[in-house]
Amino acid sequence: MVFGAISREVHGVLFLTTTRFFIVPIVRYLCNAKGLRKYHNYSWLSPLTDLRHCYLSSQGRRSRDLTKAHVERGASILRIGPNALSFNHPDAIKDIYGHRTKCVKDVKESILAGTHRQLFDVIDKADHARKRKLLSAAFATKNLENWEYKVNYTSHRLVKVFDERCVKSAGAPRSKDDAVDFNHWINLWTIEAINFIALSSKMDLLDTGTDWVTAERLDGTCYRARYRHSQNHNAIVKSVFCWDYDLWPWIAWITQSVPSKWKQLWKISAPWGDITYHQASERLRRYKAGEQLDDFFSCLMNDKNGAPNYLEWGEIVAEVSAIIDAGAETTAIALSNIMELLIKHPAKLSALRDELSNVLDDDDVVAPFDKVKDLPYLKACLDEGLRLSPPTSSGLPRRTPPEGASILGEWIPGDTSVSMTIYGAHHDPSIYPDPDVFKPERWMDPAERKRMEPYFIPFSAGARGCIGRNISYLEQIVILATIVHRYDFALATPNFVAERFEAFNMICGPLPIIIWRRGPQW
Numbered sequence: 001m002v003f004g005a006i007s008r009e010v011h012g013v014l015f016l017t018t019t020r021f022f023i024v025p026i027v028r029y030l031c032n033a034k035g036l037r038k039y040h041n042y043s044w045l046s047p048l049t050d051l052r053h054c055y056l057s058s059q060g061r062r063s064r065d066l067t068k069a070h071v072e073r074g075a076s077i078l079r080i081g082p083n084a085l086s087f088n089h090p091d092a093i094k095d096i097y098g099h100r101t102k103c104v105k106d107v108k109e110s111i112l113a114g115t116h117r118q119l120f121d122v123i124d125k126a127d128h129a130r131k132r133k134l135l136s137a138a139f140a141t142k143n144l145e146n147w148e149y150k151v152n153y154t155s156h157r158l159v160k161v162f163d164e165r166c167v168k169s170a171g172a173p174r175s176k177d178d179a180v181d182f183n184h185w186i187n188l189w190t191i192e193a194i195n196f197i198a199l200s201s202k203m204d205l206l207d208t209g210t211d212w213v214t215a216e217r218l219d220g221t222c223y224r225a226r227y228r229h230s231q232n233h234n235a236i237v238k239s240v241f242c243w244d245y246d247l248w249p250w251i252a253w254i255t256q257s258v259p260s261k262w263k264q265l266w267k268i269s270a271p272w273g274d275i276t277y278h279q280a281s282e283r284l285r286r287y288k289a290g291e292q293l294d295d296f297f298s299c300l301m302n303d304k305n306g307a308p309n310y311l312e313w314g315e316i317v318a319e320v321s322a323i324i325d326a327g328a329e330t331t332a333i334a335l336s337n338i339m340e341l342l343i344k345h346p347a348k349l350s351a352l353r354d355e356l357s358n359v360l361d362d363d364d365v366v367a368p369f370d371k372v373k374d375l376p377y378l379k380a381c382l383d384e385g386l387r388l389s390p391p392t393s394s395g396l397p398r399r400t401p402p403e404g405a406s407i408l409g410e411w412i413p414g415d416t417s418v419s420m421t422i423y424g425a426h427h428d429p430s431i432y433p434d435p436d437v438f439k440p441e442r443w444m445d446p447a448e449r450k451r452m453e454p455y456f457i458p459f460s461a462g463a464r465g466c467i468g469r470n471i472s473y474l475e476q477i478v479i480l481a482t483i484v485h486r487y488d489f490a491l492a493t494p495n496f497v498a499e500r501f502e503a504f505n506m507i508c509g510p511l512p513i514i515i516w517r518r519g520p521q522w
């Protein structure tokens with residue numbers, strides 16, 4: 001009797017699994033209700049299951065692989081899932097992401113969202129506009145000077161770190177201990193900078209040289225955890241598995257439960273929410289203690305006339321998390337990329353130095369923003385780095401409106417997932433001749449810049465474009481000018497290539513370099 005019941009249950013499970021994974025996809029494919037069968041498939045599995053895209057993501061270079069597939073097959077549109085299309089044509093950018101698009105953020109944002117939506121994952125247009133308005137004053141260009149002293153303060157701390165780790169000169173004998181992991185330190189710098197700007201929090205990461213911080217549970221108990229380590233692993237596990245929106249809760253549950261590499265990654269990622277919660281709670285304690293501080297948190301609490309915004313605490317925590325999550329790793333990746341590129345292109349580095357020497361004095365330890373903000377070659381180097389290796393390279397998924405939308409002259413049915421990789425946009429030879437070559441000069445001609453700019457989308461575009469781009473440029477301009485003016489550097493190992501893993505951002509691995517002070521006195 002018992003064996004009979006068990007056998008019936010096993011059969012039931014087998015039947016449901018076969019139906020869900022084989023019969024339903026094949027029937028859906030044959031019915032072709034949305035007419036997506038006319039498009040080329042990324043893989044033969046793509047029209048049947050989103051798990052193929054999860055597998056692509058697990059390889060850690062999905063935007064490059066996807067762009068390559070578009071080019072090799074000569075297809076501007078590829079079907080990457082049963083209900084998902086990838087575009088690779090400059091004209092698709094405005095249709096999917098431009099100000100006039102009717103596409104909205106995709107279901108990915110909903111399945112990954114917490115209890116409260118934040119600026120990044122809110123889908124509803126009106127709610128997004130309300131949130132964006134709340135924070136717009138903090139991010140406005142005219143307020144940049146408010147944050148400059150915070151960037152300066154943090155930059156002085158990084159200079160101290162690098163000064164202490166300089167070798168005596170280019171030719172001085174070196175040991176492997178002389179190598180400085182630029183990517184590690186620049187990440188600590190961007191974490192400190194964004195937490196100071198957003199929450200007036202002065203962290204000690206550049207003192208300890210580690211990312212160990214305090215994490216706080218909702219019950220107020222605290223423990224120590226690693227900031228960047230948990231943040232990156234959080235991004236990796238989610239970015240690999242989230243593409244099958246229906247199966248996501250199951251995949252998340254299985255990968256968290258069954259002993260495997262993924263279970264380990266989930267465990268490492270677990271403190272991330274508690275870390276951002278602690279940062280927000282600390283700031284709230286200071287607010288309640290009556291401290292008057294100038295930061296993004298104040299904009300969340302009060303409007304520009306000082307009247308309270310009455311946001312729920314959950315919403316405030318969500319916004320804080322979004323800003324400190326989005327605002328550090330991305331800028332650090334951009335800086336590691338440009339550093340690697342400049343070291344590998346000494347003539348460009350030398351041209352940048354010449355430009356900086358014309359405006360900076362020997363005793364300018366940290367480059368004053370006013371002196372360097374309009375330097376054309378500095379901006380050209382940063383933009384060329386962002387073009388060649390965009391920190392966020394992937395296709396940001398959008399959903400067509402229920403009535404459908406015209407993209408690239410094709411009528412795409414409603415509720416379809418559509419995207420175009422930023423990597424693909426930035427490597428299109430019809431927009432950027434020699435797209436794989438690092439050529440800052442391409443940005444120096446104003447007419448050429450104007451022609452390329454609509455297709456330059458490291459911060460995405462339109463209403464959902466990055467709100468933090470001005471802050472990021474402020475940080476990148478100040479620190480790159482400072483480092484290039486003050487130091488010379490070389491790769492610790494010639495021809496070294498830093499490893500990258502594409503999660504939501506292109507997470508960068510160690511970049512070991514040797515640093516020494518410039519100038520005759522050193």
Ligand code: HEM
Pocket residue numbers: 119120121132194322323326327328330331334390391392396458459460463464465466467468469471472
């Ligand atoms: C090089 C640095 C950066 C890059 C490459 C970058 C890239 C992006 C991209 C591609 C998006 C669109 C995401 C999507 O549509 O899913 C975005 C949105 C966003 N970014 Fe950035 N970002 C950078 C720096 C920053 C900084 C410094 C902050 C905060 C201070 C920030 C905060 C945000 C926020 C809050 C959004 C959501 C905006 C919205 O949906 O209205 N980002 N960013």
